[in-house]
Amino acid sequence: MNLAAGFRMVLALARKKLAQELAYKASLLMWFIFPFLFIAPYVYQARFFAGPGGEGVGAFTRLAGTDNYLGFIVVGATLWYWLTNLLWEIGFSIRDEQSMGTLEQLWLTPAPRWLLITGNAAANTVINTFMSLAVLGIAHLWFGLRLTADPGLLALACGLSWLALYGMGFFYSGLVMLLKEAEGVVRLGNEVVLALAGVTYPLAVLPGWAGVLGKAIPLSWALKVLRGILLEGRGWAALSGDLLVLALFAILTPAAGLACFGALERVTRRRGILGEY
Amino acid sequence: MSTSPANVGLATAGSGAAREWLAVVRAVTRRQFVTLLRYQASFWASLASPFLSLAVAMFLAKAFAGAAGPEGFAASSGTADFRSYLTLSVLFWAFVESQLSFGFGLLGEMERGTLESLFLTPMPRSAYLVGMALYSFARTGLSVGLTLAAGLLVFGIEPPFNPAWAVGLTVLNLVVVHGYGLVLAAVVLLVRSGAFTYAWGSVLPLLAGQTFSVGLLPAPLRAISAALPLTYGLDALRWAFSGARPAFPLGLEVAVLALSAVALPAIGLALFGRVERIARQRGSFGQF
Numbered sequence: 001m002n003l004a005a006g007f008r009m010v011l012a013l014a015r016k017k018l019a020q021e022l023a024y025k026a027s028l029l030m031w032f033i034f035p036f037l038f039i040a041p042y043v044y045q046a047r048f049f050a051g052p053g054g055e056g057v058g059a060f061t062r063l064a065g066t067d068n069y070l071g072f073i074v075v076g077a078t079l080w081y082w083l084t085n086l087l088w089e090i091g092f093s094i095r096d097e098q099s100m101g102t103l104e105q106l107w108l109t110p111a112p113r114w115l116l117i118t119g120n121a122a123a124n125t126v127i128n129t130f131m132s133l134a135v136l137g138i139a140h141l142w143f144g145l146r147l148t149a150d151p152g153l154l155a156l157a158c159g160l161s162w163l164a165l166y167g168m169g170f171f172y173s174g175l176v177m178l179l180k181e182a183e184g185v186v187r188l189g190n191e192v193v194l195a196l197a198g199v200t201y202p203l204a205v206l207p208g209w210a211g212v213l214g215k216a217i218p219l220s221w222a223l224k225v226l227r228g229i230l231l232e233g234r235g236w237a238a239l240s241g242d243l244l245v246l247a248l249f250a251i252l253t254p255a256a257g258l259a260c261f262g263a264l265e266r267v268t269r270r271r272g273i274l275g276e277y
Numbered sequence: 278m279s280t281s282p283a284n285v286g287l288a289t290a291g292s293g294a295a296r297e298w299l300a301v302v303r304a305v306t307r308r309q310f311v312t313l314l315r316y317q318a319s320f321w322a323s324l325a326s327p328f329l330s331l332a333v334a335m336f337l338a339k340a341f342a343g344a345a346g347p348e349g350f351a352a353s354s355g356t357a358d359f360r361s362y363l364t365l366s367v368l369f370w371a372f373v374e375s376q377l378s379f380g381f382g383l384l385g386e387m388e389r390g391t392l393e394s395l396f397l398t399p400m401p402r403s404a405y406l407v408g409m410a411l412y413s414f415a416r417t418g419l420s421v422g423l424t425l426a427a428g429l430l431v432f433g434i435e436p437p438f439n440p441a442w443a444v445g446l447t448v449l450n451l452v453v454v455h456g457y458g459l460v461l462a463a464v465v466l467l468v469r470s471g472a473f474t475y476a477w478g479s480v481l482p483l484l485a486g487q488t489f490s491v492g493l494l495p496a497p498l499r500a501i502s503a504a505l506p507l508t509y510g511l512d513a514l515r516w517a518f519s520g521a522r523p524a525f526p527l528g529l530e531v532a533v534l535a536l537s538a539v540a541l542p543a544i545g546l547a548l549f550g551r552v553e554r555i556a557r558q559r560g561s562f563g564q565f
Binding site: 030034037038040041042044045046047048049050051052053054055056057058059060062063064069179181183184185187188191192194195199200201202205206 | 316317318319320321322323325326329330332333334336337338339340341342343347348349350351352353354359475476479480482483486487488489490493494
């Protein structure tokens with residue numbers, strides 16, 4: 001399959017997915033309201049623990065490097081929600097094809113399998129972008145969230161984060177295919193990432209071993225860079241080291257994810273359980 | 278009561294019916310556990326989930342606790358024992374979620390087309406509902422027990438502030454939570470969709486103040502929060518376990534909780550029966 005044909009296929013899959021989503025107006029509303037409902041309790045918990053006179057803010061500032069705990073949590077939880085949506089989407093698209101008995105037919109077409117997964121991810125990117133903007137907008141209105149950014153730097157950081165996070169999606173696809181379970185795999189993975197990647201609190205608060213694990217998750221580096229840009233207004237020079245690490249994740253995660261996907265798919269096919277559910 | 282042959286016969290028939298009822302409860306509970314164990318990833322996820330939720334809440338709290346301890350929390354709540362406060366809140370929420378998902382079990386039966394077959398059997402409906410609730414409580418109890426053990430090791434949880442009240446309020450709260458589950462299961466049966474339950478489950482942590490006092494909420498949300506029995510139950514429990522200052526007068530919280538423990542399960546059962554009759558008349562058991 002040549003590049004143009006591959007691009008057309010990804011576009012067709014993305015359009016199909018978007019048409020499906022737009023057909024269910026109520027579900028569409030959920031994409032935008034529910035992330036805020038997920039984030040708000042963390043912000044209120046933080047306010048409760050910060051104290052009525054801000055007694056706990058000093059401790060937070062020493063660990064996080066910023067006193068803007070509201071922005072810290074909203075940015076962290078929004079990006080985590082992005083990853084969650086992505087993994088649910090990719091995991092369940094495979095599982096749904098298995099349940100409907102169409103995965104084997106789809107896999108028999110000459111289309112590269114990684115492109116079939118990328119099609120769903122492309123549609124998910126559009127939805128997730130709108131979701132994130134909506135959450136940040138609601139957080140601005142509700143909590144008075146204020147962000148600042150160098151547009152060029154932000155675009156680069158978002159691009160690198162996208163590659164690093166979507167690379168994780170390939171690995172999940174293979175796992176769901178093999179285990180024939182989407183919900184448990186994705187739920188467990190998301191909760192572990194929520195606990196270890198410094199989504200609502202700085203990594204410095206974790207015990208040593210957990211902090212090391214947290215630093216191995218691409219999301220924690222994406223958050224470090226994005227928080228630096230959006231909350232502290234840091235520039236290219238200040239973020240160069242963190243950007244380099246994120247760039248490494250942006251190269252390595254998709255490559256490792258694809259390799260894992262290929263290996264897990266081969267095991268699934270050898271066992272003859274591709275169409276089982 | 279005299280022991281005439283007729284009365285002995287009635288008693289024998291009664292104990293037979295009770296045995297059958299218990300057999301249904303056992304069968305329903307067992308079936309649910311067999312299904313759960315069939316999906317290993319979901320099983321492990323359900324075991325680990327409360328501990329991971331607790332870890333997230335604890336680390337967020339620790340981020341605001343300096344060398345002098347949790348000063349901000351102490352000023353907000355009137356106690357420095359944030360570990361008990363959060364442990365209780367998160368573990369109690371695991372039971373709330375288990376009962377919220379009760380309706381999803383029914384929805385699963387609808388989607389698989391097995392609800393009609395199930396309800397065509399002569400089993401008492403109450404036995405089915407109790408079996409499902411028992412399974413939910415047992416499964417959650419297992420993960421909560423493991424979380425408590427792990428929480429003791431990792432975070433060091435204090436003993437309850439007021440043990441006697443802690444036990445009494447826990448029992449009342451579990452009854453209320455089961456009542457919630459029945460009401461929501463009836464809603465699922467009526468609307469043949471889990472969307473309402475899902476939406477309710479998403480907004481409830483904010484409205485009931487899952488890990489914070491509802492006093493922090495803006496006035497309109499506080500008004501909705503004050504209309505929810507769960508708010509009072511959770512707040513009273515936090516007082517009993519950690520000594521945290523209640524958001525409402527404690528007497529009011531206990532009174533609302535006790536009243537809800539009587540009313541909600543009764544309303545739930547009555548509603549479920551009524552909705553089941555409607556579903557039979559519409560012939561909508563198999564639709565989703």
